[in-house]
Amino acid sequence: MKILVTVKRVIDYNVQIRVKSDGSGVETENVKMSMNPPDENAVEEALRIKETGKADEVIVISVGGEKSQETIRTALAMGADRGILIKADSNLEPLAVAKVLQKIIEKENPKMVLLGKQAIDDDCNQTGQMLSALLGWEQGAFVSKIEVDGNSVSITREIDEGLEMLKLSLPVIVTCDLRLNEPRYASLPNIMKAKKKPIDLLNVEDLGVDTSPRIKQIKVEEPPKREKGIMVKDVAELVQKLKHEAKVI
Template sequence: MKVLVAIKRVIDYNVKIRVKSDGSGVETQNVKFSMNPFDEIAVEEAVRLKEAGKAAEVVVVSVGPAACSETLRTALAMGADRGVLVQSDDEVQPLAVAKVLKALAAKEAPGLIILGKQAIDDDSNQTGQMLAALLGQPQGTFASKLEIGADAVTVTREVDGGLETVSLKLPAVVTTDLRLNEPRYASLPNIMKAKKKPIDTVSPADLGVDVSPRLVTLKVEEPPKRSAGIKVADVAALVDKLKNEAKVI
């Protein structure tokens, strides 16, 4: 079985985000980028499936600028076999990514597609669900446990009420949650080996996909600074302030 894993290059989670002075977006110049943490979990799970003999090949794909090849190399160093870069210097929104992945799935014919449940830059949490709908395949979102059978995958999902277990007939789409696994660190020998692994570069046009944005960002602004807390004498004073000042009750 072939496993296809989608990964995204995002601003590193340790970086303090700064909004551009013109409010058109966030500052990306001279900022450290890394693989989206949820996608690291997806790569780790795919590599574990291969190590357990449940998968024959792990293919990682990223959609974005040429710099995404560095992120693909990180995934290859973790144990993926080869990469595909769908190069686009324009903004690529979740629906467009799902269409690109659908086109790649038609070429690669994977038995399982794994994605992070969301990216930490836009927090859209949409691509996996859209991809499953476009492919007409079953989906298991927010996975905290994965078990592969002969022709099905059992997914334990994290939901508001606790845990839910679903059985999906393969091929299927799975999105990963934080508690699925702990991603490994790539060793130096594997980093060196990853430099020799193949990365194919294609464009959205090569796949017959239009990635033109459908949504327009009007303005980006920082949240208001949190004001200092105050002490109240008793419960009555607290209720009064919540009701008349904060207006939350």
């Protein structure tokens, strides 16, 4: 079985983002970029499934700018076999990304597609579910446990009320929660090896998919700042303040 894993290049999760003063977006020049965190879990899980002998190839795909090759390279260094970059100049909406992925999936025929549950830049949380609907495959969203047994895939989903367990049948789409696993670090020899692994480059325009934007960004602004509060000297003062000043207890 082939597993396809999607990765997105985003501003590193430790970076405090800066909103551009003209309201056009968020500063991305000279900012540390990394693989979207739950995508790392997706890569890790694909590798673990392959290591149990239940998959024979892990393909990593990214849709984005030229530099997304670095993100694919990171996944190859973790152990994925080969990469595909769909070059796109602008940020595509999740619906467009899902359509692009559908095209590639029809060609590559993976039995399982693993995605991060959400990208930490636009926080949309849509692509996996959209892809599942477009393909008519079964979906496991926000998954923290995957067990593959022949044709069936048992998953545990993280839901607001706790956990939900479902049994799916291949082919499946799974969107990965951060709790799914602990992603490995690439070793130096594997980083060297990854440099020789192939990455196919395709242009989004050549796929014959409608990726035209449906949502116009009017402006991006900073959220209202919280006034910095005060430090109290002890618990007694704290309780007094909450009781008589803030009046919340």
